[in-house]
Amino acid sequence: MSNIIQHPSAIVAVKTHHLHDVDNDTKCRLHSGTVAMASITGEPMSRVRDAVRLNRHGAGWVDRRRAPAITKTHDDEIESTLRLLGYAGEWHDIKGRPTLAAYLKARTGIQQSHPCVVFMRNHRVAISGELFCDVTNNGLMVDIDRAPWRRKQVHRVFVLTHCIPATHIPSKTPSRVEPAHLTAEQKRRIKELDRLFREAVKAETGATRIKVTSTEVFIIRPADSGWTWCGARDGVVDSLLKLQQHGWIRGNTDEATAYRAMMGY
Structure with a gap:
């Protein structure tokens, strides 16, 4: 039995109609359960995998010579791992085991708006509103109409309903830290430049979404x-x-002009 008392002030409603592209900051192969959790929480894959290790082995796993491998995740593990990451929810059993395509059309209530982990035999996917994320797409979100696995049977859904205080997740990997020599003003300027850059690219290309890596820029336009x-x-x-x-x-857009001004041009 848990000895953690959840105070009402610590419980926050979960964001609906929202998922994340998976940040795979590891060199490991992606698996459906951890991809679904990473897409819902927005946590990098390394932290999700560490949360699974904490759930399975306790905090002492960091003292092992090698980190335990994480591949498949069971139903109850996904619920308990999401709680460690600060998300709670409820189980919904799906009668008749419809195909994924039929389930998506028949969704009602919170299953239609809230982020969910959908269980199909040995496969899990994340959905929220009209968004879908799955290991098949390498952890990138797609519209629900383009979801794969449409003929697989859905037998269970875990619906995320609210956020709770997250647990400290021990790790063998050092946390990402910003360079200590940057001042608060410099950090603010870097963040603002990134925002203006993204807005300028969207305005110039008509993109609805943008993904920026250290070397490349990708976009999605309405017709893409x-x-x-x-x-x-x-x-x-x-x-x-x-x-x-x-x-x-x-x-030649206003957004590009604002970006140039911030860059001193």
Whole structure:
């Protein structure tokens, strides 16, 4: 029996119609259970895997020579791991075991709006509203209409209903930290530059979503069926800073002007 008392002030409603692209900061192969949890929580894959280890082996796992491997996750493990990460919910058994396609059409109530882990035999996927995330798509969100596994039978759904205080997750991997030499103003400026850059790319390309890595930029426009390569990051920055006559980034939108101003151009 848990000896943790949840105070009402510590319980927060979960964000509906919302998932995350999975941040796989490990070199490990993705698995459906951990992908679903990472997409719902927004936590990097390393932290999700460490939370599974904590649930299975206790905090002492960090003293082992090697971190225990994480592949398959069972139903109850997913619920308890999500609680460690700060998310609680409720189980819904699905009568008749409909196919995923039929289940998605028949959803009602909180299953239609709240983030859910959908269980199909040995496979798990994350859905929330009209968003879908799965290991098949390498942890990237897609519209629910493009969801794979449509003929697989759904037998159980775990619906996330509220957030609770997260548990400290021990890890063998050092936490990501910002360079200590940066001042608060410098950190604020970096964050603002990133925001303006993303807004400028969206305005220039008509994109609805943008993904920026350390070297590349990807976008999704209304007519796209998936991620489209926008260009090398340095090249996109250069196009925004220097007005272009050709190409899909010409730098002539208000958002691009704001980005140039912040960059001192």
